[in-house]
Amino acid sequence: MGLLGAALDLVLPQRCAGCDDAGGLLCAACAALLGGPARLCPPRPVPPGLPRPWAVAAYTGAVRQLIVAHKERGRTGLARSLGAGLAAAVRAAARDTEDPVLLVPVPSSGASVRRRGYDPTLRLAQAAAGEMARAGTAVSVARVLAHRRRVADQSGLTAADRAANLAGALTARRDLRGATVIVVDDVITTGVTLAEAARALRAAGARVRAAAVVAATRRHDEGPGDPGHFR
Template identity: 45%
Template structure:
């Protein structure tokens, strides 16, 4: 599950540049708003993994490193907006812990990231999940691709999210006979992960489990 030394070195260099820029320009902590760094020491310490498991409709097991609420949610939103290496590094332990929990439940041959749309990659210039996974030292692959655009999931109910995601992904590498761990940033209704797992199984994956950085708290 560990990334290569060369890949890790690239991310360390990128974060060093981000930290140097923070010395030249005023910055505020994404978690609490304190000035000084994009993620203060207190918020970094507070990002402690609290791994939980849920089972989606269809039987996909998903482990998450924390809840998408409060400070962790603010940090993840900022990481997706800015691409700051320090934010990805702060969130990395959550993804690492959830991935390890998932892998301990079932043997894993390959870790596949849920893909970002081409439009999102062009708009941001980076892939947030790839940054977090690299900081978590997970050797992930872009084994899935988006084959049709989907609407913004925000504001959609669970049934609409599943219809929106249906048929949106295809496998871009051989997974036949492999046991796959699929990772994403947040699980809400599970529509995206459900579609990713369906595409992987259709391509011959023998088993699929999932891990995310955070999960949206479920309504009681």
């Protein structure tokens, strides 16, 4: 569907992937939802080893539709806008460091990449780096994480089951001693995927400064007055 979806976007009248309004792949109202500001978005409970996570939006409504369209429906034209949102989260995560920053995307499985025709998180990381470069801040993207064993589909699993499913599943493919890393993904739910990614990166010697995502699942106890609340 990945290549087919991209091809159809070129020849068919497009509707907004977030709200289905006519007039283009992403309407102004839905684009504004990705505009931040970035906020800390820790899940509850916080899994051991999770770096401080930053996001620009809640994973609900139109934002959820945009991320799913990019990830599962081949709407690759959304990468730049979603990447701009991710870049805002990266800037917040890197605010107090002057060290060169390495963005490390959480890897998709080989089977998922073959099915989609692309790695959506890698694409978002590259788009975020491009957005930051245009604003005068250089960051690098490193595809250094890999799966070293198969994992079950995370859908429907509890936080504890997700943690068990992912424990020890990732590895870094090179020495990262001395590197300052921000691990990136499209969404944070329970946080166990980002925690496992951070574990593998630390094992390779990296200083994992934070995590950055486009959107965060709302906590059940979160309200409008919560510091992590998105408008």
